[in-house]
Amino acid sequence: MRLAWLLIVALGVPALLSAEHRLLHVSYDPTRELYREINDLFLADQLRKGVIVRIDQSHGGSGKQARSVIEGLDADVVSLALGYDIDEIAARSGLLSKNWRDALPYNAAPFFSTIVFVVRAGNPKGIKDWPDLLKEGVKVITPNPKTSGGARWNYLAAWIYGRSIGNGDDSGREFVSKLFSQVPLLDAGARAATTTFAQRGIGDVLISWESEALLILDLLAAERFEVVVPAVSILAETPVAVIDKVAEKKGNREVARSYLEFLYTVEAQRIAAKHHFRPRNPQVAAECAKVFPLVEMRTVEEEFGSWAEAHRTHFEEGGVFDQLFEG
Amino acid sequence: MAKQVDSVLPGWGLSLGVTLTFLSVLLLLPVSLLLLKVSELSSSEIMAIVSSKRSLAALWLSVRTAIQAAAVNVIFGTLIAWVLVRYRFFGRRVLDACVDLPFALPTAVAGITLTTLLSPKGLYGSYLSEWGIDGAYSPFGITVALVFVGLPFVVRSVQPVLEDMNLDLEFAAMSLGASRLQTWVKVVLPSIVPAMVTGFSLAFARALGEYGSVVFIAGNMPLRTEILPLLIMTRLEQFNYGAACVLAAMMLFVSLVILLGTKFLDGGIRTR
Numbered sequence: 001m002r003l004a005w006l007l008i009v010a011l012g013v014p015a016l017l018s019a020e021h022r023l024l025h026v027s028y029d030p031t032r033e034l035y036r037e038i039n040d041l042f043l044a045d046q047l048r049k050g051v052i053v054r055i056d057q058s059h060g061g062s063g064k065q066a067r068s069v070i071e072g073l074d075a076d077v078v079s080l081a082l083g084y085d086i087d088e089i090a091a092r093s094g095l096l097s098k099n100w101r102d103a104l105p106y107n108a109a110p111f112f113s114t115i116v117f118v119v120r121a122g123n124p125k126g127i128k129d130w131p132d133l134l135k136e137g138v139k140v141i142t143p144n145p146k147t148s149g150g151a152r153w154n155y156l157a158a159w160i161y162g163r164s165i166g167n168g169d170d171s172g173r174e175f176v177s178k179l180f181s182q183v184p185l186l187d188a189g190a191r192a193a194t195t196t197f198a199q200r201g202i203g204d205v206l207i208s209w210e211s212e213a214l215l216i217l218d219l220l221a222a223e224r225f226e227v228v229v230p231a232v233s234i235l236a237e238t239p240v241a242v243i244d245k246v247a248e249k250k251g252n253r254e255v256a257r258s259y260l261e262f263l264y265t266v267e268a269q270r271i272a273a274k275h276h277f278r279p280r281n282p283q284v285a286a287e288c289a290k291v292f293p294l295v296e297m298r299t300v301e302e303e304f305g306s307w308a309e310a311h312r313t314h315f316e317e318g319g320v321f322d323q324l325f326e327g
Numbered sequence: 328m329a330k331q332v333d334s335v336l337p338g339w340g341l342s343l344g345v346t347l348t349f350l351s352v353l354l355l356l357p358v359s360l361l362l363l364k365v366s367e368l369s370s371s372e373i374m375a376i377v378s379s380k381r382s383l384a385a386l387w388l389s390v391r392t393a394i395q396a397a398a399v400n401v402i403f404g405t406l407i408a409w410v411l412v413r414y415r416f417f418g419r420r421v422l423d424a425c426v427d428l429p430f431a432l433p434t435a436v437a438g439i440t441l442t443t444l445l446s447p448k449g450l451y452g453s454y455l456s457e458w459g460i461d462g463a464y465s466p467f468g469i470t471v472a473l474v475f476v477g478l479p480f481v482v483r484s485v486q487p488v489l490e491d492m493n494l495d496l497e498f499a500a501m502s503l504g505a506s507r508l509q510t511w512v513k514v515v516l517p518s519i520v521p522a523m524v525t526g527f528s529l530a531f532a533r534a535l536g537e538y539g540s541v542v543f544i545a546g547n548m549p550l551r552t553e554i555l556p557l558l559i560m561t562r563l564e565q566f567n568y569g570a571a572c573v574l575a576a577m578m579l580f581v582s583l584v585i586l587l588g589t590k591f592l593d594g595g596i597r598t599r
Contacts, residue, residue, distance in 0.1 A: 063564045070566075088566060144547055146561040185464045185546030188557070192543065195439075201448040317567060325549035326380055 020052035021255040026075035028062040028149065028238075029191055030212055034275040035079070041271070042262045046255070053255055061189055062149035069093065069243065076247040076256045079240040081149030083107070083300070084307035086241050100241040109237035110263035111277035114297050115157040117228040118197065118206040118213045125204045129230045130161040133179055133205060140182045141203035143193040145314075145321055150190030154207040155321065156310060157234040160298050164232060177324050198225070209236060210292070214276035235297035238277070358579070364572040376573045381549055382558065389555040390581060392466055393534035396473030397481075400530045401523050404481025411482070412489040426482045429475055434539030441472050442544045464546030469554065472544045473534035480533060481526030488522040524593040528586050535582050 027035060039055045046053045058065065058073070062081035069075050070093045080086055083101065090098045101107045119127050125138050133140050143151040155176065162175025184203065187193040190212060197206035198216050205228075206213075213227045240260050247256040262268055269279040273288045304310035314320045365373065376382060411423050429437065445452045445462030452462035462468055492515070500510045538556040546552040555578055562571035 067563070067566070092566065144561075147557075147564050184548075185552070186548055188542045188547060188560075196446075200443060200446040202446060315565070317562070317565060317570065322381070322549070 020054055021252050022250075023053060023055045023076045023252055023256060023259060024058065024074060025055055025077050025079065025259075026058045026065050026069055026073060027079045028065060028081040029059055029189065030209070030215070031079060031238075031275075032057070032059050034272060034277065037271050037275075038263065038268050041267055042259055045262065046258075051255065053259075055259070061147070063147070069095070074246050074250065075243050076250060076252045077240060077242050077260060079238065081238055082152060082307065083109075083237060083239050084152075084311050085149065086239060087307055089241075089243070095243050095245045096241055097244065101239065103241065104260055105264060106280045107237055107239060108241055108260075109239040109280070110260075111269065111272040111279055112238065113209045113211045113236045113277055114233045114295055115153050115207060115230075115236060116210045116213050116233065116295075117230065118208055118216060119204065119226050119228055121224050121226060123226055123228065127205050127228055129228075130158065130175075130232070131165075133158075133182065133207075134175075138182055138205065139184050139203040140179060140205055140207065141193050141197045142183060142186070142207040143190050144186035144188055147188045148190050148193075150209055150212070151186075151193075152311075152315060153209065153234055153236045155314065156300065156304070157230075158207075159314070160234055160303050161230070161232050163303075173320065176320075180324050210278070211276040218276075229293050229295055232296050232298065234303075235299045237299075361572050361575055361579075364568060365576050368569050368573065372569070373573050376570050377577055381553070382555075382574060382577070384550045385553050385555040385558045386577065386581065388466060388469070388553070389535055389578070390585070392469045392473055392554075393531050393537075394585075395470045396477050396534045397527045397531035399470070399474050400477045400481045401527050404478055404526055404530075405485050405519065405523055407478075408482045408485040408489055412486060426479050428479075429477075430479055434476060434537065435543065437475055438472060438540030438543035441475060441540065442468070445471060445544065463544050464548075464552060466552065468544040468546075469541055469552065472540045473537060476537055476540060477530030477534050480529035481523065484526035484529065485519055485522045488519050492518060521593055524589055528589045531589075532582055532586060535578065 025035065025039075035057055039057070043053050043055070058068075058075070060068075062085050065078070066080060066085035066089050069078060069089050078086060078089065086096075086100060087098070090096050090100060097103075104110070106112075117127060117133075119125065125135065126132060127135075127138070132138070142154045145151040145155045158176050158179050159172040163169060163172035165171055165175070185196065187196055190209065193206065194208065194212060194216060196202050198220055208216075210227075210229075216225055217227065240263060242253070242256045242260060244253070247253045263272075264281065266281055266284055269281040269284040270287075273279045273284055273291070278292050279285050279288065300307055300310055304313070312319070368376075407426065411419060411426075442449075442463045444450050445455070445468050446464070447453065447456050447462065449462065455462040460467060462471075496514055497510055500514045501507075505513065536556060538554075538560065541554055542557055545554055545557070547557055555574060559571045559574045559578075562568075562574065
C-alpha cells in the first residue's frame, strides 16, 4: 500500500510541476541537423516567455513520414520535402485544412532550395547546363522519383528545362526520356544517390538539391567536387504545417503555431542558410546573396498547375515516368 | 478435435490454445487482412496489376535470384556445415559463430557494405569489371546479397543432422568395400538431403522477401533490376494500398507453391 502511494507521488508530482508542451515534429531526412539547431533556439525563446516545450523529432523519407501521419502517428507539426505529401495528409486524413498553404507566408515554406548539379573536380565532362547531361557517355545519377521526394524535384526541373527549349510537353518528354536513358541506376532515396555518386565514384553528374550538394562539399573533400548551377531550375519549396486536429487534441495548438512562425525569424533563417537552405527573410537573403547564386526558378504551380496535377500526370502508376520504362 | 497423442505431460488444452491464439494474432490475421484488401478490387483490376509487364519482370527477377542464391547456399552451406562438424581446427568456434552474422547484422548495413565492395570502383567490383561482369547494380549483385542473407539457414539446418550422424555407418560402408565417393553419395548424402531441402526452403523464402539489403545493390531500374518487394514499396509510397496488397499476395502465392514443391520433392526422396 505504501509502495502504491509512493508510486503515485513519484509519477504524479513531476507531471503536475512541469506543465510542459511536448511537440512531435515529423520531418524528412536531410533536415536532422537543421532542426536540432533551430529547436534549441526555439526552446530557449519559449522558456524566456515561461513556456516549457519539448520537441521530439522524427526523420525519414518524406513519403513514408506522410504515410505514418495518415495512419495515426500523432504529429503536431510536419515539415516535408514536397507540398504534395502534406496535400495527401490533408486529403486522406482530414487532420488539417486543404488550404494549409495559406496558414503561413510564402506558401508555408519558410525556406527553399533549388535543383543543381554536382560534378567531379575540374568538371572533366564539361557540364555547364541541362543540355550537357545528354552528351554521349555522360552518366547521370538521380534517385527514383517513385520512392524519393527529392527525385521528383529533379525530374520536374528537367521537364521544365525540356519544355522551355521546344514546343511544350512533347519536348519536355523527349528531354526527360533521353535524360533517363543516361541514368545507370535509381537509388531509393536522395541520400543513397549522393552516396553512390560521392563515395562509390559512380556517374559523372549528380542531380541534387542545392542544400544536399553544398553539404557534400562540407562533409566530403570539397576539392573532389564542384557544384554547377543551371540557368533554369525549379523553386523547391519544402513546406511546413501544423496538423491542426492533433495539436488541438494535445493542447499544443498555440505552441505549434508559434514554433512554425519562429522558423521565419531572422535567427532561424540564419541557421537555415548555414545549413544551405535558401532563406525567405529579405534581410538574411541579402546577407548570404554571395553564397546562393542567382537562378531562374520556376514554380510547380506555374508550370504544372499544382502538385496534385504534376503527380497525377508524371508519377502515378502508368504515368509518364512509368511510360519512359515500359514504352 | 484431434486426439491427444500419448504424452505423460499434462497441459494439452492450454498449449494448443496458446499456439492457436499466437498464430492467429501474429500470422493469420495480418495475412487475412492482406487478402481482404485484395478482395476489395475487381478481378479485372487484379489481373491488370498481376499481368503488367513490370510486375511480371519484377516477380521473375525476385524468384530467379532467390532460387540461385538458395542453390549456392545449399552447396556451400552444406560444405561449411561439414567442415565445422567433422574437422577440429584452430578458430573453429569463432568460424562457427561467424556463420550467424548475417542474422545479426542489419540488412541495410550488409547491403551498403556489399555494394561498396562490388561497385565498379570497389574491391571486388574492379576485378569483376575487368572480366566484363557488373558486380553491383545487376541481377548478379542481387544474388550475392541474397546469398549473404540466406547462408545461415542451410548451415544451421544441416549442421545438427551431421552432428547426430552415426559414424559407424560410414565405417561399415567402407569396410564392405565402398569407395569414399560411394560412401558419401550413398550413405552420408541421403541422410542430410532432408536437412538440405529445409535449408533451401528457408533460404529461398528469406531471399524472396528480402528488401533492406537488396535496394542498395540492385540499381532498381524498372524491368531490369527492380525486385518485387521494391515494387510493393513503390506502390505503398503512392498510397496505392490495393496494388501493393495484390503484389504481396502474388508473392505469397508463388513462394507457397515453390515451398510446397520442395516439400513434395523432399517427401519423394524420403520415401524412396
